Amino acid sequence: MATKKKKLKLKSLSASRPPALKVAQSISSKATRTLIRAHHTLEKQKARALADGNDAKAAGISREIESKGGLSTYQKASLLGQSNDRGGDSSRILMEWLSPIVPALKEQLATGQPVRMLEVGALSITNACSRSRLFEIERIDLNSQAEGIKQQDFMQRPLPTSQKECFDIMSLSLVLNYVPDAVGKGAMLLRTLLFLKSKSSSHVPEYLPSLFLVLPAPCVNNSRYMNEEKLIAIMTALGFVIVKKKLSNKLVYYLWRLESPTTKRGLGFKKEEIRSGSSRNNFAIVLR
Ligand SMILES: C[S@@+](CC[C@H](N)C(=O)[O-])C[C@H]1O[C@@H](n2cnc3c(N)ncnc32)[C@H](O)[C@@H]1O
Incomplete structure (x- = not known):
């Protein structure tokens, strides 16, 4: 009589991970990127409000940042971006x-x-x-x-x-x-x-x-x-x-x-447009 062999089901490694990590890893890379981008945008808006002396607006944006999970959530999303299946650690x-x-x-x-x-x-x-x-x-x-x-x-x-x-x-x-x-x-x-x-x-x-x-x-x-x-x-x-x-x-x-750290003052790098276009971003470095 043929004996039915019980198939050994191999569980993936991820099946043994604690639930919190599973939840975090279930966030798609697109959602992770959106979260990171939204955090950067809000931080920029906050910096602008502070530079304009609009403390009330800055405080409102701070609350919005916190309501989205704040820096900790941003960092968790960044950590996910470091996982091997998402490009890995730089x-x-x-x-x-x-x-x-x-x-x-x-x-x-x-x-x-x-x-x-x-x-x-x-x-x-x-x-x-x-x-x-x-x-x-x-x-x-x-x-x-x-x-x-x-x-x-x-x-x-x-x-x-x-x-x-x-x-x-x-x-x-x-x-x-x-x-x-x-x-x-x-x-x-x-x-x-x-x-x-x-x-x-x-x-x-x-x-x-x-x-x-x-x-x-x-x-x-x-x-x-x-x-x-x-x-x-x-x-x-x-x-x-x-x-x-x-x-x-x-x-x-x-x-x-x-090579040799500059001691010069007035380096003169301003925020000047190099190329235009509505699909461009505003990343800039100013060194006065
Ligand atoms: C996107 S994460 C980058 C993490 C990691 N280095 C990587 O390559 O994935 C950016 C981190 O920089 C930290 N950061 C930004 N400005 C900083 C500063 N002035 N001093 C210390 N940490 C800072 C933020 O808190 C955040 O955790």
Whole structure:
């Protein structure tokens, strides 16, 4: 008599995930993008209202932001965007680019002088950089989502008091575009100069000290006020040279090495239209 074999049903890994995560992961990538975009728009409107001195309007927009889940919900949506099926964590690109200097990074680690990284706008402590264990990483965010991420505004972070407190690498991955106004974006880039080590103290001067900058691709390729030429001009004026770049469908990645931080005042980068068109966005960086 033939015995009926009981079929073993293999459950997918996702079936064992806790319900909260399941709910979060059920948000489509389109809904995630819409949520992220809506948050950015409201933050920009709020910044404009504050700049106009309209505190009541700004407070109303703040309430609207909170009613949509606020920064935490935005961060959860951003984390979903980092999942492998949605493009993955941007620091994988940085690790790819740094692969030629891994021996040097290991040597520095072995001699007790690990390469120091400041990750601004950190959402996780398990991205590719963290998993490599090649760096001494300080992670900060306006709203910390995990132990190991300090809750701190980079713009308010106390300045380093010595080279030892400075960093070999800074990461601004999808952070600059979060800053709601063009002057604030310029100020953030300018401030990185105060946190990066000097070139003379670098063991790998072809790559470090450097800034890893990631932006949504339309910030550079579809803005009225920005294109790659202008971005390079701004970064050059600050004292950076481009080491690596990569353009994907959604993001642009750059590694900029700091040659000599500018001490110049009056850099003169204004919000000037480069290309017109109703489908353009308004991403801009102003450096006065
Ligand atoms: C889109 S998330 C990016 C997360 C991650 N770096 C990535 O590449 O996916 C932007 C994060 O930057 C943080 N952020 C924006 N401005 C900041 C500032 N001035 N200081 C610290 N964190 C900031 C926000 O709180 C938010 O969590």
